[in-house]
């Protein structure tokens with residue numbers, strides 16, 4: 001259940017079991033289940049008000065849950081007070097004692113635990129060394145920069161060798177450059193300490209950059225848990241796709257396992273049969289390719305004609321907005337090594353069938369019959385129940401969607 005890091009302290013697993021929090025008529029958390037692995041870096045990601053701080057504070061013991069259980073390292077902590085939970089905590093606002101110098105701030109948790117004096121000194125210097133601040137022990141918080149104050153807060157949170165470190169938007173008050181520098185330091189800290197990190201942010205970029213796994217919260221519920229690449233490339237819901245990175249979404253009617261763009265009726269090539277009757281087809285901006293107007297797109301890829309509306313340069317790439325002939329706007333990202341899309345230019349936008357993520361919109365993925373068809377996709381189209389009952393539609397499109405091009 002645990003992993004030992006450089007300090008010899010083990011990371012603890014955390015199990016959140018059916019946790020709800022109600023404030024009068026506000027449901028801040030709704031029966032949250034989440035298993036955080038020993039030693040992992042897990043990020044709670046979500047929009048403001050989605051319940052991230054409430055969940056972290058319930059794990060820490062500062063806020064009681066309305067219902068549910070918190071277990072850490074297989075121990076039920078639901079009714080254990082915060083100071084007896086062995087969890088370090090860092091907040092967005094450094095929460096240092098202004099009248100104490102750096103040494104005394106960091107020593108505080110040890111003195112409260114009645115650790116011997118020489119041991120206090122050794123551990124405080126060790127913790128300050130970890131955050132590269134051992135030379136500033138005499139300073140008061142007011143004599144430190146924001147980044148330095150936050151490093152002191154980190155030192156104070158790890159000085160008693162907790163098995164879990166909880167952080168609530170710890171970089172939220174810092175400017176961009178300092179943020180990015182501290183992101184790297186927090187990653188290094190995690191690697192060196194080997195303990196479990198639970199990190200809260202509303203910033204999807206920060207979550208993608210730092211986490212072993214991300215739990216995405218929405219309105220007090222966990223929408224999806226997974227590795228950053230998994231959430232980005234295989235979102236389970238349209239909400240995940242739109243929260244993490246940019247997305248082009250086509251709302252589709254599904255007929256005989258094939259997606260048809262709802263406003264135009266145009267067929268969209270996707271990899272495999274699609275169950276149900278409604279689907280959202282999500283295509284990331286970097287998966288779109290632009291060809292000069294009039295170019296014949298590759299076989300079995302999707303193609304739309306469009307006009308470039310606006311292009312901005314982002315250093316490593318261009319980001320352009322395109323207006324499709326039916327008036328909708330698509331976002332495309334083009335590597336900076338390629339020619340910039342010129343505003344006003346007519347283009348052909350293409351993407352491969354397997355570049356699209358298909359999200360059944362009517363829960364059809366759980367429907368027995370339709371699901372059988374989806375499971376047997378590829379060459380076996382003819383054997384699927386729905387396709388067999390409508391041979392006219394099954395013959396052509398099914399052949400097309402069963403041959404996704406390779407990337």
Ligand SMILES: Nc1ncnc2c1ncn2[C@@H]1O[C@H](COP(=O)(O)OP(=O)(O)O)[C@@H](O)[C@H]1O
Nearest residue numbers: 023026028046047048049050051052053054055
């Ligand atoms: N002490 C409180 N009293 C009443 N409502 C609260 C309290 N704390 C949080 N809430 C509500 O619970 C929801 C979740 O809040 P919070 O956990 O702070 O979200 P986040 O940290 O994701 O921004 C919000 O609707 C918020 O207004």
Ligand SMILES: [Mg+2]
Nearest residue numbers: 052053054168
């Ligand atoms: Mg919060």
